Amino acid sequence: MKNVKYLTSNRLLVGLVLFCFFFVVFISCNNEGSRWEEPEDYGPVNSELDAILKSLPANTADNPHTVSLTVSNMDFFGGTLKSNSNKYVILDLSSSTIDNIPAYAFYTIYDYNTLVGFIMPDSVTSIGNSAFYYCSNLKTIDVANTNPVYSSVDGILYNKNKTILLKYPGGKTGTFNVPGSVTEIGREAFSYCTKLKSIEIPDSVTFIGRGAFVCTSLENVTLPINIKSIEYGTFGGCTSLININLPQDLTNIDDFAFSGCTSLTGIIIPDSVVSIGYSAFYRNFNLASINIPDGVISIEDRTFGNCTNLASIIIPRGVTSIGVAAFHHCTSLSSIIIPDSITSIGDGAFYSCTKLASVTFESIISSGRFSIATREMPPPFNPFPGDLWQKYIAGGIGTYTRTLPSTVWTKQ
Numbered sequence: 514m515k516n517v518k519y520l521t522s523n524r525l526l527v528g529l530v531l532f533c534f535f536f537v538v539f540i541s542c543n544n545e546g547s548r549w550e551e552p553e554d555y556g557p558v559n560s561e562l563d564a565i566l567k568s569l570p571a572n573t574a575d576n577p578h579t580v581s582l583t584v585s586n587m588d589f590f591g592g593t594l595k596s597n598s599n600k601y602v603i604l605d606l607s608s609s610t611i612d613n614i615p616a617y618a619f620y621t622i623y624d625y626n627t628l629v630g631f632i633m634p635d636s637v638t639s640i641g642n643s644a645f646y647y648c649s650n651l652k653t654i655d656v657a658n659t660n661p662v663y664s665s666v667d668g669i670l671y672n673k674n675k676t677i678l679l680k681y682p683g684g685k686t687g688t689f690n691v692p693g694s695v696t697e698i699g700r701e702a703f704s705y706c707t708k709l710k711s712i713e714i715p716d717s718v719t720f721i722g723r724g725a726f727v728c729t730s731l732e733n734v735t736l737p738i739n740i741k742s743i744e745y746g747t748f749g750g751c752t753s754l755i756n757i758n759l760p761q762d763l764t765n766i767d768d769f770a771f772s773g774c775t776s777l778t779g780i781i782i783p784d785s786v787v788s789i790g791y792s793a794f795y796r797n798f799n800l801a802s803i804n805i806p807d808g809v810i811s812i813e814d815r816t817f818g819n820c821t822n823l824a825s826i827i828i829p830r831g832v833t834s835i836g837v838a839a840f841h842h843c844t845s846l847s848s849i850i851i852p853d854s855i856t857s858i859g860d861g862a863f864y865s866c867t868k869l870a871s872v873t874f875e876s877i878i879s880s881g882r883f884s885i886a887t888r889e890m891p892p893p894f895n896p897f898p899g900d901l902w903q904k905y906i907a908g909g910i911g912t913y914t915r916t917l918p919s920t921v922w923t924k925q
Contacts, residue, residue, distance in 0.1 A: 559593045562604075566597040574650045574684070577601040577629040583608045591621035594628060601650065603630030607657065610634065616641030619648055626650060629684065630668075635660040640679070642700065649705055651682040666692075678702050685709065693717050698725050706730070721747060723767075729753075732776075736760050743770045745790075752776060759783055766793050768813075775799060778822075782806055789816055791836075798822060807831055812839045814859060821845060830854050835862045835896075844868060851876060862896040869898055872922075873912040874905055 562582060569578050580602050590604070614637055619628050626647050635657035645651060653668030663679070664671050670680040678691060679699040688711040691698070695715070700722035703709060706729045714721075716737045723745035726734075731751055735758040736743075746769040748754060754774045761783050768790035771777065779802040782789070787808040792815040794800060800820045805812070807829045814836035817823060824845045828835070830852040837859030840846060848871040849863065855876045863869060895902050899920030901913055908924040915922045 558596055559588045559590055562590060562593045563596065566593070566600045566602065569600055571599040572601050574601045574627070574629050577603050579603045579605060579630075581605040581608065584611060585609070587611045587614050587618060589615065589617060590619050590628075591617065591626075594619065595621040595625045598625040598627060601627045601629050603632070603653075604628060605632040606634050607632045608634070610636050612636050613639045614641060614644050616643055617646055618644045619651075620646045629653075631655070633657070633660070633663070638662045645680055645683070646701070647705055648683050649707060650684045652684040654680060654682060671695075681706060681709070683707065688712065691715055691718065696720070698722060700724055701727065703729050723747060724749065726751060732756070734758070736763075738762070741765065743767060745769060746772070749773055761785060764788065766790060768792060769795070772796060779803065784808070789813065791815060792818070795819060805829055805832070810834075812836055814838060815841065818842060828852055828855075833857065835859060837861060838864070841865055847871065849873075851878075858896050860894050860896060864895060864898060866898055868917065870917055871912065871914045872897065872901060874910050877910065 562580065565580050572578060578600060582604065584606060611634055618641065620643060626649055628648050629650050630653040631651065632655045638661065654665055654670045655668065656663045656665040656670065662673055664673050664675055668682055669678065671678055675692065675694045677697045677699055678695050679702060681689065681703045683705045685706065686708040689709060690713040693715045696717055696719055698718060698721045701724045702722065704724055704727045709729050710732060712731060712734065714737050716739060718737045719739045721740060721744060724747065726748050727746055728750040730753045732753050733756045734754065738760045740760050741763060742765040743763070745767045748771050749769045750773040752773065752775045755776050757780060759782065762785050763783050764785055765788045766786060770790060770793045772792050772795040775796065775798050777797050778799050782804050784806045786806045789809055791813045794803065794817050795815045796819040798819065798821050801822045801824065803823070803826065805826065805828060808831065809829060810831055811834045812832060815838045816836065818838045818841040821842065821844045823843050824847060828850065831854055832852065833854055834857040835855060838861040839859060840863050841861050842865040844865070844867045846866045847868050849869065850873045853875040855878060858878050899915060899922055901922040904913055904922045904924060912925045913922045914925055
């Protein structure tokens with residue numbers, strides 16, 4: 514990160530390592546998108562800050578208290594904010610000599626985060642991941658001009674040279690034009706900016722970090738022409754996103770990139786894209802049209818799972834594998850052709866596709882959890898609704914149909 518220590522710890526989105534998507538729950542804003550791994554609690558209550566806040570009257574985010582505090586070690590203040598959830602505060606630590614703000618420093622449950630402003634000591638040279646996570650009322654992060662690593666303009670946090678936008682406060686409203694000096698938008702830079710409706714990103718930006726826009730209220734986005742990859746969870750949970758224009762030289766759409774974008778009805782993926790990640794479009798309930806470029810060779814697990822409005826999709830002949838639950842619960846999908854390039858298909862790939870009535874197999878599926886060579890099918894493996902998989906095992910290549918709502922398939 515170009516000598517900036519803002520992105521230091523190796524936090525991952527829940528589900529990065531384990532196959533089962535987000536384990537028990539799939540949560541974010543309104544339970545529709547991506548979410549970062551979080552600490553188990555909000556940290557201990559800072560006794561000094563707690564005593565000050567308890568002595569102050571209840572207030573609102575529009576009329577915050579300013580609290581000056583001198584600390585030698587940076588604590589986690591989330592627990593203190595949560596226990597004083599009716600006290601909105603601008604926290605001034607400018608007299609402190611700390612050099613690090615730890616990951617999740619101000620983390621607390623979304624509705625209880627009462628941090629409105631933060632004045633940072635000029636001694637700070639390192640900020641951990643998600644330090645301002647869930648700070649939905651935060652309007653300003655102020656940095657002294659003497660700080661050697663960081664700077665701020667209009668309450669927005671940058672690196673010293675203003676080439677990396679590190680954090681746009683979640684409580685800011687309206688629209689925002691990213692300055693032309695910026696070449697990089699940092700990890701989670703706009704995360705949970707639920708009041709931000711519009712953004713202009715200049716072509717000077719060549720990299721956008723993971724989770725940069727997770728759970729924002731953006732409706733229309735045009736990405737700069739030099740962006741080559743949409744990183745992990747970049748637009749996850751953007752439930753207001755209606756339209757996004759992708760750059761023509763884009764090559765990668767990473768895991769969870771657009772998961773939970775429930776208002777997105779269509780997207781055109783450039784032909785340059787060769788990789789679409791795990792759960793990239795998972796739970797995009799209104800997605801009606803999308804293309805898979807010819808250069809893509811694998812449809813990953815849950816990539817289009819729960820896209821309940823997706824009525825048709827063409828699998829390119831270069832694709833060799835379809836992952837577990839890749840199209841699971843695509844309840845509007847009526848037909849599909851499995852091209853002759855497919856050699857592997859995952860469990861539940863088209864399971865719960867309740868309107869699926871015609872499937873053409875052009876290939877002998879020879880790997881994965883099923884081998885047609887030995888006719889072995891370990892329970893409860895079943896990529897398709899009804900008895901289609903069993904019929905395919907017996908009948909092989911061909912077109913199979915059913916008359917809905919029957920679960921019995923017939924080879925034509």
